[in-house]
Amino acid sequence: MRRPLINTNTSQKINVSISPSKVSSNKVELTGLALDKRLRQKRSKEYINGITKLDAGGVICSHSDIEELKQTIQNEFPDLSPSQYLIGIISKCYLGKPYVVHTLDLNLDIVKHYEKGESLPASMDRGKGLALHPRYEFIEVYNDSLRAVSENGDVAVIKG
Amino acid sequence: MSSEQSISRANLTYIENSLNSLENGVNYVSNQVDTVNSEVVDIRNNLNHLIQEFQDYVKKDLLEKSLQLAETRIVKVRQELETSYGHYGEVRRRVTGILQAVDVGLVKKETIENSTEEHMLAAPRYWLAPCLISLSAWLNDNKELADKAMLEALRRDSEKTSLFFALVTRRGARYKASSDWLDKYFGLQNPESLEREIVVLIDGFTNGIFGPNARMNCGRQIESWISELSQKAGFIEEQNAQWKVALESKLEELNDQSYPYLKAHSQTWPRLESSLEGAKIHRTITDYFTEILGREITPAKSIAYAVDGLLDTLVSKFDDEELPLRNDERLLSLIIQQNGDNATAQKMFKNENTLKERVSFTQLLTNFAMHPEVSNASIATQKFSIAWSKEWIKHAHDDLTAENRATIPIDIDLEIDQWTGQTQDGSNEEELVSSLENNMEQRKQFAISQVKLKMAHWAALAGGILFAIGGFSTPFLFLFAAACGWYFYSGKQGIQKRKDQVAEDFRVLSEKSKQKLLAALAETVDWRKEYAHEDANASLVTELLDSINPEQYSFSSHDTARAVVN
Numbered sequence: 001m002r003r004p005l006i007n008t009n010t011s012q013k014i015n016v017s018i019s020p021s022k023v024s025s026n027k028v029e030l031t032g033l034a035l036d037k038r039l040r041q042k043r044s045k046e047y048i049n050g051i052t053k054l055d056a057g058g059v060i061c062s063h064s065d066i067e068e069l070k071q072t073i074q075n076e077f078p079d080l081s082p083s084q085y086l087i088g089i090i091s092k093c094y095l096g097k098p099y100v101v102h103t104l105d106l107n108l109d110i111v112k113h114y115e116k117g118e119s120l121p122a123s124m125d126r127g128k129g130l131a132l133h134p135r136y137e138f139i140e141v142y143n144d145s146l147r148a149v150s151e152n153g154d155v156a157v158i159k160g
Numbered sequence: 161m162s163s164e165q166s167i168s169r170a171n172l173t174y175i176e177n178s179l180n181s182l183e184n185g186v187n188y189v190s191n192q193v194d195t196v197n198s199e200v201v202d203i204r205n206n207l208n209h210l211i212q213e214f215q216d217y218v219k220k221d222l223l224e225k226s227l228q229l230a231e232t233r234i235v236k237v238r239q240e241l242e243t244s245y246g247h248y249g250e251v252r253r254r255v256t257g258i259l260q261a262v263d264v265g266l267v268k269k270e271t272i273e274n275s276t277e278e279h280m281l282a283a284p285r286y287w288l289a290p291c292l293i294s295l296s297a298w299l300n301d302n303k304e305l306a307d308k309a310m311l312e313a314l315r316r317d318s319e320k321t322s323l324f325f326a327l328v329t330r331r332g333a334r335y336k337a338s339s340d341w342l343d344k345y346f347g348l349q350n351p352e353s354l355e356r357e358i359v360v361l362i363d364g365f366t367n368g369i370f371g372p373n374a375r376m377n378c379g380r381q382i383e384s385w386i387s388e389l390s391q392k393a394g395f396i397e398e399q400n401a402q403w404k405v406a407l408e409s410k411l412e413e414l415n416d417q418s419y420p421y422l423k424a425h426s427q428t429w430p431r432l433e434s435s436l437e438g439a440k441i442h443r444t445i446t447d448y449f450t451e452i453l454g455r456e457i458t459p460a461k462s463i464a465y466a467v468d469g470l471l472d473t474l475v476s477k478f479d480d481e482e483l484p485l486r487n488d489e490r491l492l493s494l495i496i497q498q499n500g501d502n503a504t505a506q507k508m509f510k511n512e513n514t515l516k517e518r519v520s521f522t523q524l525l526t527n528f529a530m531h532p533e534v535s536n537a538s539i540a541t542q543k544f545s546i547a548w549s550k551e552w553i554k555h556a557h558d559d560l561t562a563e564n565r566a567t568i569p570i571d572i573d574l575e576i577d578q579w580t581g582q583t584q585d586g587s588n589e590e591e592l593v594s595s596l597e598n599n600m601e602q603r604k605q606f607a608i609s610q611v612k613l614k615m616a617h618w619a620a621l622a623g624g625i626l627f628a629i630g631g632f633s634t635p636f637l638f639l640f641a642a643a644c645g646w647y648f649y650s651g652k653q654g655i656q657k658r659k660d661q662v663a664e665d666f667r668v669l670s671e672k673s674k675q676k677l678l679a680a681l682a683e684t685v686d687w688r689k690e691y692a693h694e695d696a697n698a699s700l701v702t703e704l705l706d707s708i709n710p711e712q713y714s715f716s717s718h719d720t721a722r723a724v725v726n
Contacts, residue, residue: 033394040396040555130566135698148562156555156562157400 035084038077039142042153047076051089051138051149054104054111066109073106086147088124090131091138101131130158175643183650190654194661227500234492241485251279251288252475256468258292259331262299263464272296287317288475291324319348319355323474326374327364331467335371342374351385353518359528359537360474366540367457369466385521386548396555399522403549403556405511406530410444411437419687421680428572432687438564439694445557446700452529452542453708473536490534525549547710554705561698568691574680576673578603586684596677597670604666611658617651620644 050072077085088106093099098115103124105112114120120128127139127146136156140147146158242249254276261267276292283289294309313321326341345361364370365378389395414433423429494505519527528537528545537545546553574581574592579599581592624644631638 033397036394037396126566129568129570130562133565135565136562146562146566148565154558156558158559158563158566 035080036157038079039147040155040157043149043155044076044153047072048137048149048151048153051104052091054089054091054102063109066104066111069104070106070109086140086142088141089138090120090124090127090141092131101128175639179643179647183647187654190658223500225500226502227496230492230495230500234489234496237485237488237492241482241489244485245479245482247282248286248288248479249476251283251286251292252472254279254292255288255295255471255475258295258299259328259464259468259471269296269300273300285316287313287320288324290316291321295328319345320357320474322348323357323360324471327360327369327467327471327474330364330370330374331464331471335373338371339374339377342370342377346377346381349385351389351521354521354524355518356524356535357474358521358524359535359541360470362524362528362544363473363538363541364467364470366544367466367538369470382521382548389520389522395522396552399549399552400556400559402523402526403552404560406526407441407445407553407556407560409508409511409530410448411441412444413437414440419683421676422572422683422687425576425676425680426572426574428569431567431569432572435564435568436687436691436694438560438567439691439697441560442557442694442697442701446697446704449546449701449704452539452546453704455539457538457540457543522549522552529553544710547708550705550708550710554702557698557701557705561695565695572684574677576676576680577669579673581677583681583684585688586681589678589681592677592681593674596673600666600670600673604663604670607662607666608659611655611662613648613651613655617648620647620651624648 050069054069073085085106089104090101093102093113095102095113099113100116101120102111102113103120104110105121105124119125124141127141130136130146130148131139133148135150136148137151138149140149144159148156148158150156258267258272258276261272273296276289276296280289280293290309290313294306294313297303297306297309310321310325313324322341322345326338326345329337329341342361349358361378362382365375365382368375370378414437419429419432422432426432491505491509494508495502498505498508524535525545525548527535528541529549532538532542571582571584574583576596579596581595583592621644624641624647627637627641627644631641
């Protein structure tokens with residue numbers, strides 16, 4: 001069994017950042033095409049369920065919800081270093097009008113809902129059209145690519 | 161006094177006439193200016209039309225010239241192939257000729273021996289000539305000569321010779337020898353750099369030509385090649401890129417008549433066009449794969465026919481000496497296929513990768529599946545290649561689909577006669593129509609406001625007032641005052657006419673623009689519907705690929721023995 005990256009029982013305080021010091025240092029860091037191969041792997045059901053319930057709690061997302069989401073992401077990619085994680089997630093918003101999409105920004109630790117016509121932050125805006133497509137559950141935004149995740153966990157990659 | 165009156169009467173007539181002719185002159189000039197203006201607009205339209213026609217003509221002319229050139233050159237290239245390597249043809253025809261003659265026992269063995277020796281002299285450096293000697297010596301039970309000739313053939317081209325003898329021995333039902341030759345052939349192969357002739361081996365495998373042992377070896381070897389390549393870092397990405405290029409080669413351009421109003425009035429059209437073309441590829445790919453997978457394989461009458469077919473392919477299609485000319489021939493045939501479009505043909509040729517000397521096994525699978533006519537793959541091999549590549553095809557297709565979906569324009573810009581607007585799905589028709597009408601109204605008001613009295617009219621008014629004041633002391637000045645007043649009045653009347661004309665012009669323009677806008681919005685709705693329909697076909701490709709099982713596409717149609725699973 002894999003060693004957990006973050007031992008949440010050691011402290012009552014919730015640490016919101018994914019600190020490099022918490023990551024196992026004895027593993028080989030995936031890079032380049034090996035990293036691409038890893039990020040193309042099918043996503044797990046737990047991960048997809050975790051991400052898709054992003055707007056279940058309403059417009060305001062609590063701190064603990066965001067923490068839970070970040071933990072879900074960490075569990076999905078235990079072999080990646082924090083610098084290799086996605087920078088955010090965009091998905092369709094089911095809160096109803098006027099909201100159309102929402103984003104989880106992992107740098108700022110915030111979930112934000114966007115109305116129709118409202119611009120997303122520059123790093124996320126390129127994935128907005130794709131997020132609205134019914135075929136994809138959500139879009140993972142990386143520095144150099146977008147990864148569209150389908151309901152069955154399949155991943156499609158858009159470089160650039 | 162009487163002389164003064166007669167003078168004043170004479171002056172009045174003169175002035176009236178002059179003013180009348182002046183007014184006529186002004187009206188005439190004004191009409192002329194209007195006519196010239198409308199003619200300038202017509203000429204500009206005609207000129208634009210002419211420029212477009214000229215550009216089309218130049219383009220068509222270039223394409224025709226390029227097509228003619230390609231047609232002439234391809235004949236030359238084929239002639240050169242015939243001149244330079246034509247004598248190989250004679251050697252090639254002998255291979256199956258000898259085998260079939262021996263089958264029916266119609267030709268004396270001495271004749272065969274003599275004729276093969278002649279070919280050895282006529283085709284220096286050619287690997288097939290010693291193969292023929294070896295074959296005829298084998299048929300004459302001359303082991304020493306057979307071995308010697310075989311060693312020479314192996315020296316000239318060990319890979320083709322091994323494959324050749326694997327097939328010939330299989331034809332003679334020498335399973336052990338065939339299997340040994342195949343083992344030797346496999347031993348020479350590197351899955352990252354295979355020669356094109358391996359298609360003959362895969363064809364033999366997929367068409368069930370080899371014996372059970374050789375077939376099993378072959379299957380194992382293919383699996384080990386794929387697994388070896390798969391472990392290489394970057395393999396998946398390389399496969400995706402390879403398959404993306406291959407799938408994109410099936411892109412078809414939209415019909416020229418599609419969506420004429422969006423094409424004419426939307427700057428977003430190029431993106432809309434490429435998105436729709438990208439979405440239509442799902443249906444094209446589904447049809448392409450369904451057609452291949454559903455095609456029935458007609459087994460050859462006997463193993464001898466099947467092997468002869470493969471031998472023909474092996475000896476006639478894969479000689480590296482001929483490769484540069486074969487490359488030229490392929491490029492020229494693509495130019496002809498594209499009706500002279502050099503750039504597209506070059507791009508297709510570059511993407512095909514079918515005539516490279518050495519390619520990886522997975523690139524070969526891609527070539528077999530997507531360019532069977534150039535890679536000389538049989539239907540069975542195409543099916544096999546699709547089945548083994550299905551995961552890579554699926555990934556490449558998923559990526560292509562996502563890229564296409566990411567570039568669908570959300571907002572569609574519209575521009576009609578200086579008016580601009582934006583729609584997403586055509587639902588904001590009322591808002592856009594009202595915006596267009598407002599724009600036309602504002603432009604009309606501005607144009608009307610530009611229709612003003614000229615300085616001469618205002619000068620006439622001022623002069624009229626001055627003359628009228630002067631008329632109280634010098635009565636005949638009233639006549640000048642009247643003339644000036646009349647001039648001012650007629651100018652005022654002309655202005656009204658021109659304003660009415662401007663208003664009428666804008667009414668017509670507004671009506672026409674509104675019709676264009678409504679047509680463009682209707683096309684927007686149609687485009688969104690068509691895109692959604694075509695985009696939904698993406699799942700057909702996935703379903704089709706998911707339903708394929710590689711095992712079902714390895715055939716055994718020529719022998720009844722069962723393969724023993726190790």
